[in-house]
Amino acid sequence: MTAAANGRADEADAGSRLLAAELTTEIEFLTARARAIGSSRANTLLAPLGLKVRSYAVLSLACSGLNPSQRELADFLSLDPSQIVALVDQLEQRRAVTREQDPRDRRSKGITATDEGVRLHDEARNAIRRAEAESLAPLDTGEREQLRALLRRIAFDAAE
Amino acid sequence: MTAAANGRADEADAGSRLLAAELTTEIEFLTARARAIGSSRANTLLAPLGLKVRSYAVLSLACSGLNPSQRELADFLSLDPSQIVALVDQLEQRRAVTREQDPRDRRSKGITATDEGVRLHDEARNAIRRAEAESLAPLDTGEREQLRALLRRIAFDAAE
DNA sequence: TATTGTTATACTCTATAACTATA
DNA sequence: TATAGTTATAGAGTATAACAATA
DSSP states (O other), rough: OOOOOOTTTGSSTOOOOGGGGGGOHHHHHHHHHHHHHHHHHHHHHGGGGGHHHHHHHHHHHHTTSSOOBBBHHHHHHHOOOHHHHHHHHHHHTSSSSEEEEEEEEEEEEEEEEEEHHHHHHHHHHHHHHHHHHHHEEESSHHHHHHHHHHHHHHHHHOOO | SOOOOOGGGGGGGTTTTGEEESGOOOOHHHHHHHHHHHHHHHHHHHHHGGOHHHHHHHHHHSSSSSOOOOHHHHHHHHHHHHHHHHHHHHHHHHHHHEEOOOOOEEEEEEEOOOOOHHHHHHHHHHHHHHHHHTTTTTHHHHHHHHHHHHHHHHHHHHHH
16 A cells, blocks of 8 residues: 555554544544555455455556556556556456557557456446445545545645 | 555656546545655655654654553554554664553553653654645645544544 | 666565463 | 563565666
């Protein structure tokens, strides 16, 4: 996780007296904790499909119609190219995606989903949405959209 | 983070055409990315102090005046007790914290900061605040407080 | 000479189980 | 019998460097 599995994420005792500590006001800490809770739930619900948040992200981008190269996937997901190789290997072995050599640059391989990959992605997206609904249970609809908008700006405006 | 170091976190090309993908609307993905950016910055700024986000969290709780036991630290930080041992070992070796046996339950050890630990924590907290300011640069003050409040509810209301 | 994908390797982080001392 | 801390170990995740094919 980064988007790694974290099976212990929701074991913390939220009623703990340590909630009074200053640490709980720091965004860095809160973000890490929210991510751990979210990844844990997402990985649990993705497990029956043989996916994790990492492979789901690759599959999702393969289904986007944007035909990303492995290099683009690595840059966009902030993963090393060698990790993308392993993730694409897994998805390719189960016939969810294909590597297609770019005729204009034969070094580059576009990753696209097969019909089976699209089916798998539909199921996985439902799992992700269930996980999201559980993780965001304390927030109402408007607050969820607020959070989404704020996170999106941090995730993609800050890096430039 | 997990709050692990992620040196590649902010290398993604935010101007990428992949921004159009549906994936970028999913909270799970955005949270993981925000955490990676935040942890990366925080770890970079903590490195000169010989700390990471993990050890900083333990030090911070040791400085809270709440005198947490290792078991409480493990529960609250969602870490395995054996990982707490290693983190406290490191901090104890540099004389930043002490283990004190609880006289009412001699199995339990309360972790408290030394004067040196408090000094280290003051420096580290400044580093964390600088990291936070950088990570949240796209947001104004009101939006930062909004985000803090939303994350706090997810981090601590959801787990019950 | 630089870049894409690939392989290999080492390192960190995380999960699990067993042990001890206390309760 | 159960719990706090500890130790040891294996697995997953991550970083780094080197290589072949292509540009």
